């Protein structure tokens with residue numbers, strides 16, 4: 385199946401590792417002109433090298449913090465220049481901290497708002513003029529299973545991701561007439577460095593081996609295992625491709641069947 389991504393211009397934020405990197409790599413493998421952005425220059429260069437080694441394609445690298453509006457303007461302009469336009473925007477960022485409602489102060493709420501909701505607003509706004517000129521404008525927002533089922537102890541994710549879901553639906557309605565398709569994809573338990581760190585912290589807290597934590601988590605997933613970043617990336621890349629012509633305004637999960645809500 386040809387996704388139609390050859391020479392399409394794609395921007396993936398927070399792409400120096402994990403889900404963002406896997407997604408950028410798959411776009412590159414499909415022949416897209418990919419811009420990757422993240423905060424740390426050396427991690428970005430390492431990611432670009434990995435993508436080049438594995439796909440044979442060079443990517444455009446831009447250091448940026450999704451919390452800074454001036455960085456967002458700069459990265460969108462750079463992606464547009466590198467790709468001679470912009471066809472697909474993938475909004476990703478580091479997740480908000482965990483914690484119960486009583487533990488979280490105003491400044492942490494503001495930080496989560498800026499990183500996990502306002503960044504999507506700003507990126508979409510900056511990309512919009514370019515996406516409107518594309519024959520296949522697509523936005524995919526990476527969120528969490530919390531868009532479908534709240535997660536205990538993650539009030540910031542439960543709140544900000546719901547905001548992104550509302551934004552996604554609204555944009556799909558407002559931008560549909562321009563041929564721009566907008567969706568969100570929520571990862572369940574996908575094996576990234578971040579998930580390994582979280583499992584390590586849980587193991588230390590409970591005084592057990594990290595393998596015990598993974599076994600317990602995997603038992604809650606009908607497919608019996610964590611997903612791989614590549615399995616997640618396939619969904620994002622399809623939704624953001626010209627081959628996706630009729631899926632918009634949706635929140636899709638890549639979770640091995642973990643979430644039980646309808």
Ligand code: NAD
Pocket residue numbers: 397398399400401402403404421422423424448449450451476477478479480499526527528529571572573574575576577578579
């Ligand atoms: P990760 O921590 O492995 O990677 C996060 C990436 O975001 C890194 O490249 C980091 O440099 C970048 N980043 C962080 N803050 C940034 C900022 N302010 N500006 C620019 N770049 C920034 O995480 P991941 O596992 O790949 O997850 C990606 C997203 O998906 C996160 O929001 C995470 O909360 C969410 N998520 C992941 C899972 C999973 O199973 N991996 C599950 C639920 C939700």
